[in-house]
Amino acid sequence: xxxxxxLLLHILRFSFVVRxxxxxxxxxxxxxxxxxxLLNLFTLEVIFAQTRLLAGWNRExxxxxxxVFVCINxxxxxxxxxxxxxxxxxxxxxxxxxxxxxxxxxxxxISLRNFLIFSVPNLVFGILIIVYNLQKLDQGLSLLxxxxxxxxxxxxxxxxxxxxxxxxxxxxxxxxxHAFWEAYSMFTDAGKYPVTIFDGVSRxxxxxxxxxxxxxxxxxxxxxHGLTIVQVLGILFFxxxxxxxxxxxxxxxxxxxxxxxx
Amino acid sequence: xxxxxxxxxxxxxxxxxxxxxIIIFTCGQFVFPLIMMSVxxxxxxxxxxxxxxxxxxxxYYFAVILVNMFSGAWHGPFLGSDIRQGKILPYLMRxxxxxxxxxxxxxxxxxxxxxxxxxxxLILIYHVLGQPLAQMTWLQxxxxxxxxxxxxxxxxxxxxxxxxxxxxxxxVGALKNYNDTVSYIVSGKLYPLELLAGIVPLPLLxxxxxxxxxxxxxxxxIGRLALDEYLQGLGMQLAWMSIFYLLxxxxxxxxxxxxxxxxx
Numbered sequence: 001x002x003x004x005x006x007l008l009l010h011i012l013r014f015s016f017v018v019r020x021x022x023x024x025x026x027x028x029x030x031x032x033x034x035x036x037x038l039l040n041l042f043t044l045e046v047i048f049a050q051t052r053l054l055a056g057w058n059r060e061x062x063x064x065x066x067x068v069f070v071c072i073n074x075x076x077x078x079x080x081x082x083x084x085x086x087x088x089x090x091x092x093x094x095x096x097x098x099x100x101x102x103x104x105x106x107x108x109x110i111s112l113r114n115f116l117i118f119s120v121p122n123l124v125f126g127i128l129i130i131v132y133n134l135q136k137l138d139q140g141l142s143l144l145x146x147x148x149x150x151x152x153x154x155x156x157x158x159x160x161x162x163x164x165x166x167x168x169x170x171x172x173x174x175x176x177x178h179a180f181w182e183a184y185s186m187f188t189d190a191g192k193y194p195v196t197i198f199d200g201v202s203r204x205x206x207x208x209x210x211x212x213x214x215x216x217x218x219x220x221x222x223x224x225h226g227l228t229i230v231q232v233l234g235i236l237f238f239x240x241x242x243x244x245x246x247x248x249x250x251x252x253x254x255x256x257x258x259x260x261x262x
Numbered sequence: 263x264x265x266x267x268x269x270x271x272x273x274x275x276x277x278x279x280x281x282x283x284i285i286i287f288t289c290g291q292f293v294f295p296l297i298m299m300s301v302x303x304x305x306x307x308x309x310x311x312x313x314x315x316x317x318x319x320x321x322y323y324f325a326v327i328l329v330n331m332f333s334g335a336w337h338g339p340f341l342g343s344d345i346r347q348g349k350i351l352p353y354l355m356r357x358x359x360x361x362x363x364x365x366x367x368x369x370x371x372x373x374x375x376x377x378x379x380x381x382x383x384l385i386l387i388y389h390v391l392g393q394p395l396a397q398m399t400w401l402q403x404x405x406x407x408x409x410x411x412x413x414x415x416x417x418x419x420x421x422x423x424x425x426x427x428x429x430x431x432x433x434v435g436a437l438k439n440y441n442d443t444v445s446y447i448v449s450g451k452l453y454p455l456e457l458l459a460g461i462v463p464l465p466l467l468x469x470x471x472x473x474x475x476x477x478x479x480x481x482x483x484i485g486r487l488a489l490d491e492y493l494q495g496l497g498m499q500l501a502w503m504s505i506f507y508l509l510x511x512x513x514x515x516x517x518x519x520x521x522x523x524x525x526x
Contacts, residue, residue, distance in 0.1 A: 024433075025433075028433050028436045031436075032436055032439050035439065035440060035443050036443065039446055039447065042447060043452060043453070045461075046453060046457050046458065046461065047301060047302075047305060049461070050305050050309060050314070050457065051305045051309050054301065054304055054308070055304045186290040186293040189293075189297060190293075190297045193297070193300075193301055197304045198300055202300075
């Protein structure tokens with residue numbers, strides 16, 4: 001465990017050094033993220049200029065949900081994005097084994113080789129939005145609520161990571177993945193809004209199949225409305241099941257992999 | 263003209279090898295407007311309709327999907343990257359602006375595939391939404407054509423001018439990003455522009471070109487424009503097409519004067 005933590009610190013330092021070498025690029029990417037962040041805030045303001053409630057969520061609650069969305073999204077970009085996006089190229093070029101032969105856990109090195117540090121400012125803004133709007137709601141936050149929210153945010157990140165890893169694993173069988181990622185990112189965009197804006201079959205699909213509800217809405221719900229222990233345990237179990245399946249798909253795909261070097 | 267038609271045929275054939283990508287990408291294109299429609303249907307249900315009736319919202323967002331398919335342009339960063347890497351050098355030897363026409367046929371070719379593949383999805387969504395444009399007349403359909411063509415030309419020329427900024431600027435992708443952000447707010451792509459009353463000044467909305475790519479064709483299709491508004495909108499589209507065309511010619515001429523690249 002200590003070894004992995006030390007390795008993570010090295011990777012973090014390395015990522016900063018590499019990205020800060022191109023300062024203009026660094027600043028432009030941060031500004032780009034910030035502009036997207038402000039656009040979404042503006043859209044929420046336009047919505048709440050028309051109504052007090054959106055599918056049962058008021059303005060502050062919806063902003064907490066948006067803050068949770070930003071946190072999970074930016075954590076995904078920070079920790080996993082560069083690495084998961086590189087998997088299809090490594091498979092196509094036959095260089096995946098160079099990464100897998102390193103003396104650490106396969107999933108660790110595949111998923112956490114490089115960090116995208118442009119995400120850090122937006123992550124901070126996401127946390128600030130959550131804290132500010134929770135204060136405005138003035139509902140009081142119990143330790144259990146806060147703890148279950150943190151667990152569910154980690155769980156949401158795990159589910160998002162698992163889905164992206166599963167999509168990346170399709171590269172063992174096909175080279176045309178760009179469209180899958182584009183389509184999936186369009187669906188995850190719905191995570192900014194409560195999953196209750198959808199009805200019937202769409203709500204079920206977007207909660208559990210393309211599990212935007214599990215990833216984004218439930219952690220926010222734990223913060224603003226509260227969830228029972230049974231609900232929290234059920235969602236955590238769901239996350240573990242998705243992660244287990246994603247690992248199985250990746251390992252199954254490795255059997256179809258041919259190296260270009262060894 | 264023959265060269266351009268040949269380029270178009272080649273592009274159409276080239277895109278046939280990306281069928282799976284185009285199918286999935288086209289499905290994804292339906293998603294964003296439908297998400298925004300779901301949001302505003304909830305808003306409408308909450309406020310007892312008023313400015314945003316459910317019928318209007320369904321008509322509006324179905325029209326957004328249609329206009330998005332016809333008016334899309336995206337080649338700014340790609341051509342910009344080609345300019346920076348010197349890949350356009352072989353095209354500079356040709357007697358016509360192949361760079362421009364190559365982007366035109368790329369755009370038309372990809373759209374031809376996307377629209378063909380989207381037809382079953384469009385029919386399904388149309389019926390799921392309860393046939394929102396069932397009351398549409400032939401006059402509305404015909405009056406939709408000039409604004410959507412105008413919006414497409416403006417959208418394409420904007421992307422082309424962004425691409426040509428690569429003669430001086432390294433981050434065309436960032437410029438496209440900023441352009442897209444402003445477009446999302448003031449074009450009517452995300453939500454009807456009526457919702458911006460009191461937030462963004464009306465003269466600004468009417469002056470900028472963004473509205474004439476999305477909102478104006480959408481209102482023409484739904485039939486919410488009086489004749490004078492329609493003609494005024496067409497006039498603004500013509501004006502913006504002229505401005506961006508002149509900008510393209512200026513940027514191209516100025517850019518080529520100082521352009522150099524590897525190879526030839």
